[in-house]
Amino acid sequence: MSVVNISCYKFVALSDREALKADLAARCEDLGLKGTILLAPEGINVFLAGPREAIDRIVAHLHADPRLADLVPKVSLSAEPPFHRMRVRLKQEIITMKMPVIRPEAGRAPSVAAATLKQWLDRGCDDEGRPVVMLDTRNDYEVKAGTFDNAVDYQIGIFSEFPPQIAAHRDDYTSKTVVSFCTGGIRCEKAAIHMKAIGVEHVYQLEGGILRYFEEVGGAHYHGDCFVFDEREAVSADLQPARGRVHR
Structure with a gap:
């Protein structure tokens, strides 16, 4: 396999989005990359694919911006x-x-690393002895491809349906540790920030989402594949395209 696929995001204040758009579009075009970069006042979201050298060069270019x-x-x-x-x-x-809910200057949501989460799930509680609840923040069709064992899933069709659902079920998480998760970290971080804002006391996002979890610890406590928003449609726990499976 010769194509390198990357995804990353950051909640960070971006006041020069027009200039940044022109610069990144030109760089990606010159490098022959394919994919999507989203720029908003609250931050950046990146999905790119191309040869290793080109990917390394665009990552270096992104890193040259102190904000990124x-x-x-x-x-x-x-x-x-x-x-x-x-x-x-x-x-x-x-x-x-x-x-x-997102104020980049206020800092990130609390997070838990993949290896630590696996330890929690192995023993059924966090380091303080609280029960751990996995909360899937993705849309219903994504969840169908696969999810963590016994995860809470509100069957939302779009992410804007999440706030009223979590408000209605907030008391379900009293005295428990909630770990919100999603594909790559962006939705579960936003969800965790919102949950903290409405009074859910012990909430973490899964650092890097399902994809980072697969990368670092494999598919432990997860069943199925992970839906991705490109032509692969889904990847398995070894991060290979889940060929021959229909997830929508």
Whole structure:
């Protein structure tokens, strides 16, 4: 497999989105990359595919911006590019929740690393002895491809349906540790910030989402594949395209 696929995001204040769009579009075009970059006042979301050298060069270019120096891409391989074209788009939110909860200057949501989460799930509780609840923040059709064992799933059709659902079930998480998770980290971080804002006391996002979990610890406590928003449609726990499976 010769195509390198990366995804990464960061909630960070971006006041120069037009200039950034022009710069990144030109760079990606010159490098022959395919994929999508989303730019919003709240941050950046990146999905790119191409040869290793080109990917390394665009990552170095992103890291040269002090605001993006700590971007850590999640990496997978495929035989063919999972995108047909390159787009850099301006949006109001990099993931639409329709709730004004993200303030990049206020810092990130609490997070738990994949290895630590696996330890929690192995023994059924966190380091303080609280029961651990896995909360899937993805859309219903994504969940069908696969999810963590016994995860809570509100069967939402779009992410903006999450806030009223969590408000209605907030008391379900009293005295428990909630770990919100999603594909790559962006939705579960936004969800965790919102949950903290409405009074859920012990909440973490899964650092790097399902893809980072697969990369670091494999498929332990997870069943099925992980839906991805490109032509691969889903990847298995070894981060290979889940060929021959229909997930929609």
